[in-house]
């Protein structure tokens with residue numbers, strides 16, 4: 001089989017266009033959504049991600065603030081900023097770009113973001129709501145993957161879903177989302193012996209470990225849907241996913257490219273969460 005590519009870039013563009021119209025209406029009603037992104041340090045990849053998030057939110061008409069701290073900033077300084085943004089009426093979404101420098105306790109920082117402004121969906125309240133099947137703000141990358149599967153009418157109920165990577169950002173929430181849609185879910189990690197034994201069983205294979213080429217064509221089941229969340233910078237400067245695209249394309253029915261697959265969807269979902277947070281706040285104010 002030769003796979004058809006899932007065009008995440010195009011799907012994300014359509015979602016952003018729909019959001020732009022919604023934001024315009026909200027603005028006229030005096031509820032302009034606002035997003036604040038905090039970045040600490042000079043990690044070049046993080047800088048690019050943050051710039052892309054800022055560009056996309058401006059493009060959607062969302063009020064956007066980027067707060068930049070030097071790498072030697074203290075946790076207390078960043079926490080003070082988060083507390084200020086928690087109180088800021090013009091800001092509905094707060095995101096702290098990860099990874100944080102080593103001297104930070106990332107969990108402590110993320111927990112301080114007000115739950116209703118946690119557009120990354122990393123706060124224990126949002127994680128718990130997702131776990132219980134009553135999601136509020138959901139983590140952007142796995143949520144974006146679900147939107148892609150939905151847009152492509154990929155059947156999930158009764159299917160085998162295998163996730164490679166068990167991070168809090170992608171792997172674990174991805175597993176819960178697929179489980180709630182009726183998939184039989186297996187979560188592997190970088191230490192799983194004979195990874196191919198598991199991946200060859202997958203009708204839906206999501207790979208999110210951050211290791212270029214960890215999944216090769218021989219590890220993919222004929223007709224599988226392959227979602228590549230990896231984003232690796234190769235020595236030649238090129239971007240590559242975790243999946244050997246050429247090899248896996250020979251077996252899969254649908255496959256996401258890198259770049260242009262999951263990445264743009266993550267950003268679209270961030271904007272959607274920001275709009276949702278602003279709508280919820282406006283709704284709450286209307287009813288109290």
Ligand code: GUN
Pocket residue numbers: 095096097098099120140141169266
């Ligand atoms: N770094 C890599 N992915 C993410 C993400 O989804 N959210 C945040 N805040 N940082 C990241």
